Amino acid sequence: MSKAYARLQSLSQLTVARPKLRLTGDALLVVVPALGFFLAQFVYSNQLFLITMMMYVVLAQGINIIYGFTGYLPFGYVGFFGAGAYGTALSITFLHVPAVVGVLFGGVAAVLVGILLSPLLRLSGAYFSIASLAAFEALYYVISNPQLSAVTNGPYGVNLASVYNANAAYVTGAVLVGVAMLSVVFVRRSHFGMALRAIRADPLSARMAGVNVVRERALAWLISAALAGLAGGVYGWAISVFYPDAVFNLSVSVFAIVFALFGGVGTILGPLLGAVVLYSLYNAIGVSQPQYFELIYGVLIVLIVLFLPNGLLSLLRRRRSHGG
Amino acid sequence: MLWLFALIAGVLFGLFYGLAALGLNLIFGVMRVVNLAHGDIIMLGGFAAVLLFDHFDINPLIALLLVIPPALLVGYLAYYLLAARVRRTRDPEMMSLVLFFGVSQVIEALAVIFFGNNQAAIGAPVFGPHPFTIAGQVIPNAWIVSAGVGLLALVLLYFYLYRSSLGRATRATMSSSDEARTAGIDPARISAITFGIGTALAAVAGVLAIFMLGGTQASEGVDITVTAFAVIVIGALGSPMGTFAGGIVFGLALMFTQTYAPAWSGFAPYGILLVIMLVRPRGLLGRTVRSV
Numbered sequence: 070m071s072k073a074y075a076r077l078q079s080l081s082q083l084t085v086a087r088p089k090l091r092l093t094g095d096a097l098l099v100v101v102p103a104l105g106f107f108l109a110q111f112v113y114s115n116q117l118f119l120i121t122m123m124m125y126v127v128l129a130q131g132i133n134i135i136y137g138f139t140g141y142l143p144f145g146y147v148g149f150f151g152a153g154a155y156g157t158a159l160s161i162t163f164l165h166v167p168a169v170v171g172v173l174f175g176g177v178a179a180v181l182v183g184i185l186l187s188p189l190l191r192l193s194g195a196y197f198s199i200a201s202l203a204a205f206e207a208l209y210y211v212i213s214n215p216q217l218s219a220v221t222n223g224p225y226g227v228n229l230a231s232v233y234n235a236n237a238a239y240v241t242g243a244v245l246v247g248v249a250m251l252s253v254v255f256v257r258r259s260h261f262g263m264a265l266r267a268i269r270a271d272p273l274s275a276r277m278a279g280v281n282v283v284r285e286r287a288l289a290w291l292i293s294a295a296l297a298g299l300a301g302g303v304y305g306w307a308i309s310v311f312y313p314d315a316v317f318n319l320s321v322s323v324f325a326i327v328f329a330l331f332g333g334v335g336t337i338l339g340p341l342l343g344a345v346v347l348y349s350l351y352n353a354i355g356v357s358q359p360q361y362f363e364l365i366y367g368v369l370i371v372l373i374v375l376f377l378p379n380g381l382l383s384l385l386r387r388r389r390s391h392g393g
Numbered sequence: 394m395l396w397l398f399a400l401i402a403g404v405l406f407g408l409f410y411g412l413a414a415l416g417l418n419l420i421f422g423v424m425r426v427v428n429l430a431h432g433d434i435i436m437l438g439g440f441a442a443v444l445l446f447d448h449f450d451i452n453p454l455i456a457l458l459l460v461i462p463p464a465l466l467v468g469y470l471a472y473y474l475l476a477a478r479v480r481r482t483r484d485p486e487m488m489s490l491v492l493f494f495g496v497s498q499v500i501e502a503l504a505v506i507f508f509g510n511n512q513a514a515i516g517a518p519v520f521g522p523h524p525f526t527i528a529g530q531v532i533p534n535a536w537i538v539s540a541g542v543g544l545l546a547l548v549l550l551y552f553y554l555y556r557s558s559l560g561r562a563t564r565a566t567m568s569s570s571d572e573a574r575t576a577g578i579d580p581a582r583i584s585a586i587t588f589g590i591g592t593a594l595a596a597v598a599g600v601l602a603i604f605m606l607g608g609t610q611a612s613e614g615v616d617i618t619v620t621a622f623a624v625i626v627i628g629a630l631g632s633p634m635g636t637f638a639g640g641i642v643f644g645l646a647l648m649f650t651q652t653y654a655p656a657w658s659g660f661a662p663y664g665i666l667l668v669i670m671l672v673r674p675r676g677l678l679g680r681t682v683r684s685v
Contacts, residue, residue: 140484140487142487142490142491188671189670189671191671192670194486194487194490195427195486195487195490196626196630196670198427198487198490199427199619199622199626200666200667200670202619203619203623203663203666203667203670204663204667206619206659206663207660207663207664207667210657210659210660210663211660214656214657214660215656216656216657319615323494323498326491326494330491360502360505360506361502361506362502363498363499363501363502363505364498364499364502364503364506366495366498366502367495367496367497367498367499367500367501367502368495368499369495370491370492370494370495370498371475371492371495371496371499373495374479374482374488374491374492374495375475375478375479375492378482378488
């Protein structure tokens with residue numbers, strides 16, 4: 070009896086100790102990448118490269134939340150990025166807010182676009198992916214439309230030179246990486262994330278188990294939109310002069326999706342890893358010879374799908390489980 | 394008479410867009426796979442026609458036939474090498490989307506490496522020196538040829554699907570691949586043949602695209618794929634015949650916005666696609682696709 074009781078007690082200690090350990094681990098998952106990026110600028114002086122890499126980390130995590138946890142893959146994801154960049158630029162130009170607040174407005178703008186597009190979630194699979202692409206194209210044609218020049222300056226782009234501050238933008242970017250990591254940790258660990266995975270596995274069963282399918286899915290969509298919007302805001306601020314094509318560029322979606330898939334969606338570290346590794350590769354060979362990089366990229370996608378459908382991290386995990 | 398020109402041009406372009414989307418829709422109907430490399434095959438078809446014309450002085454009308462055999466073969470092999478493997482994974486629909494996205498990137502990169510970034514076109518009047526006149530409107534010959542080839546492809550595909558035994562097997566696989574198997578049909582073989590036919594249709598459309606879209610360019614694949622997808626969604630996914638209805642709606646929308654609101658002509662096709670997907674996601678002539 071007492072033996073059993075002792076065992077029970079040790080078990081309960083275990084269950085108490087575990088979340089604590091996990092909490093420390095999760096905190097590290099948030100703090101280390103953000104701090105790492107903050108410190109990286111003192112090691113590697115190309116700040117714009119690092120900012121762009123941070124933005125891809127955030128975008129890949131946004132793809133992770135919407136695709137990795139709900140199975141909805143938005144090809145037009147860059148639309149939120151562009152909406153964020155323009156939300157930031159317009160709030161700075163017309164409301165004269167400080168740039169950091171402008172970035173928040175960028176996030177809000179992306180969430181508004183996300184709400185506007187949330188009916189797309191009624192579509193499934195490939196329909197959703199391509200409808201989101203069409204939505205992105207539509208948004209691009211609205212923003213770059215010469216008839217709206219008075220508001221968006223149409224195809225002539227925006228100029229934020231008055232608030233240009235590379236260091237402040239950089240620090241904001243590093244904080245945003247932390248926010249993105251925190252969002253994924255939250256989604257991964259919370260009941261919300263559990264509900265999302267239940268929906269992904271079988272929407273009907275999830276609904277019968279009391280999960281509000283429409284609301285949870287829309288929430289994931291908006292979180293992922295907000296991340297992309299904030300990233301677009303920081304990016305727009307960091308480069309400060311841009312044309313619509315620069316922030317509404319389909320290759321941003323492509324990169325984010327490939328980075329996320331390469332690292333492994335549904336995990337916390339995968340997209341971070343994917344973005345850091347592949348964007349470094351891009352920087353090494355892609356800038357001067359983009360077509361060779363695109364070739365490597367395409368081959369990589371094909372190989373991932375055929376041989377490593379769960380991403381790079383699954384390779385480590387598989388090896389570990391074989392060893393142990 | 395601006396509206397008359399827009400009307401005629403819209404219908405002619407619509408038939409071309411129907412042809413450009415036909416292969417994509419056929420493949421989707423049989424395999425439930427969206428071939429994102431479709432637009433890149435169209436792009437390659439265009440380069441094939443330009444190279445044949447520049448180096449061997451072969452008229453694009455003959456190139457239309459010459460591109461068919463290699464495209465059939467490539468599509469047939471691509472099915473066994475790529476598409477068949479993905480169908481065994483956990484989420485075949487999304488995985489095949491990503492896979493063909495990768496294939497599209499590879500084709501685009503190779504096209505840039507071999508053909509460069511510039512637009513290639515055929516400037517010579519290869520379809521005869523005098524433009525057509527319809528109802529008082531002067532129409533370029535290439536538009537008539539493209540629309541005619543589109544209609545011809547539709548008729549041939551109709552006979553193939555509804556009058557041949559292979560076509561019957563294809564339709565059986567479209568409605569249920571499992572039940573087709575119990576009836577002694579090999580869905581893999583049917584799928585491979587369909588992939589070949591879809592690729593050949595894309596290559597044929599590519600030859601015409603150099604006249605309809607003003608040339609061919611390594612980077613145009615993605616845009617064409619999205620346009621073709623818009624066309625088949627407006628018509629009906631999985632119904633090859635609905636494709637032409639979608640093409641004509643799309644062509645008319647494009648031509649009328651280009652005529653009356655040119656600043657919005659880029660927006661119009663995507664706006665229409667979104668509205669149709671949200672209001673009537675089955676397409677104008679289609680089955681249900683919405684889920685929970």
